[in-house]
Amino acid sequence: MTHDEAIAAIDWTAYTHPREQLVRLGRHDFPRLLAERGLTGVGVEVGVAAGLYSKFLLDNSQLRCLTSVDDWAAPAYSRLHAACVATLSAYGERSVIIKAPSLPAVAQFHDGSVDFIHIDGAHDYDNVRQDLEAWYPKMTRGALFSGHDYHTVWPDFGVVRAVRDFADARDVPVISITCRDVNNFPSWYWFKD
Numbered sequence: 001m002t003h004d005e006a007i008a009a010i011d012w013t014a015y016t017h018p019r020e021q022l023v024r025l026g027r028h029d030f031p032r033l034l035a036e037r038g039l040t041g042v043g044v045e046v047g048v049a050a051g052l053y054s055k056f057l058l059d060n061s062q063l064r065c066l067t068s069v070d071d072w073a074a075p076a077y078s079r080l081h082a083a084c085v086a087t088l089s090a091y092g093e094r095s096v097i098i099k100a101p102s103l104p105a106v107a108q109f110h111d112g113s114v115d116f117i118h119i120d121g122a123h124d125y126d127n128v129r130q131d132l133e134a135w136y137p138k139m140t141r142g143a144l145f146s147g148h149d150y151h152t153v154w155p156d157f158g159v160v161r162a163v164r165d166f167a168d169a170r171d172v173p174v175i176s177i178t179c180r181d182v183n184n185f186p187s188w189y190w191f192k193d
């Protein structure tokens with residue numbers, strides 16, 4: 001299945017969990033959501049590949065600093081580390097790259113210190129759930145918590161189930177799902193209470 005075919009295969013009627021709502025936004029709207037709420041501190045993207053979404057965030061948000069975390073361990077991604085460094089070097093001290101697995105990288109952040117997190121690392125259930133549990137305490141109250149690939153097109157993806165289970169366990173009122181991403185898969189988000 002091609003990328004475009006996979007996007008076309010998203011079943012929008014399957015988002016029936018009581019906490020879910022489809023919103024007419026894409027993840028390209030996250031910088032605006034951050035600005036509207038005065039979230040201008042530290043951001044983190046977990047899983048950045050070539051750094052293209054990190055670049056988008058740096059170009060379009062007022063975040064003081066964005067940390068881009070990736071282990072670049074899988075063969076399909078390892079060659080992208082150099083490209084990411086080259087792309088993000090233009091942002092000087094506003095961009096920090098951590099080349100490490102997600103969970104050890106969490107320890108570099110104080111609890112309650114991060115205004116924005118976008119989870120897009122490993123996509124199987126256990127890893128997504130661990131990322132959600134590990135990164136959530138790092139966020140400030142009112143911070144924007146988000147992640148990519150909220151769909152079930154690929155059978156080995158556990159993003160939807162992990163996010164639903166996490167939201168149920170924390171009694172998160174609403175999981176917003178973006179449905180206006182341009183040639184891209186939907187993201188999930190909510191603002192931390």
Ligand SMILES: C[S@@+](CC[C@H](N)C(=O)[O-])C[C@H]1O[C@@H](n2cnc3c(N)ncnc32)[C@H](O)[C@@H]1O
Pocket residue numbers: 045046047048049050051052053054069070071072073074077100101102103120121122127148
């Ligand atoms: C789908 S790509 C990220 C794409 C990027 N967020 C974007 O939108 O352009 C997934 C990335 O997650 C990284 N990754 C996978 N498991 C990881 C883990 N446990 N810790 C850190 N990075 C991981 C991979 O190396 C890969 O670069």
